[in-house]
Amino acid sequence: MIARWFWREWRSPSLLIVWLALSLAVACVLALGNISDRMEKGLSQQSREFMAGDRALRSSREVPQAWLEEAQKRGLKVGKQLTFATMTFAGDTPQLANVKAVDDIYPMYGDLQTNPLA
Structure with a gap:
């Protein structure tokens, strides 16, 4: 059935x-x-050029100094960067902006290209 x-x-x-x-x-x-x-x-x-390095460690807190020292002992180049989102103003118009602060070693791979306003 x-x-x-x-x-x-x-x-x-x-x-x-x-x-x-x-x-x-x-x-x-x-x-x-x-x-x-x-x-x-x-x-x-193409991740080396996108990340400007081979590997990335991301954290909301500062990386312990012992980790950085161990990486340098092993012959790794270590670079630091800080990224955050904020509001900026162009005249009276608010705009969302992503800010990235980097150290002198940035980028480890590839070239840094900027387009400054004239």
């Missing part, structure tokens, strides 16, 4: 729409996963 009911429901047009929608959803998820993997691989190949 259950087998007959299942077969009858399986061939119904409303269930066909559900199966097609489910198949489309699975295909979209797989396609997005594939695109995401390709983007990640492409970005990781």
Whole structure:
């Protein structure tokens, strides 16, 4: 009895729409996963220039001095930067700005390009 009911429901047009929608959803998820993997691989190949270094340690607190000393003992170059968001004003118009303060070693890889206002 259950087998007959299942077969009858399986061939119904409303269930066909559900199966097609489910198949489309699975295909979209797989396609997005594939695109995401390709983007990640492409970005990781250029990550040295994007990060201006090989690795980054991010923290909301200052890194312990012992960690920095250990990294330098192992022959690693260590650079510091501080990034924060703030409000600026252009005339009377407030704007959100991201501020990045870096030390003299920045960037370890790539070139720093600026576009000063004339």
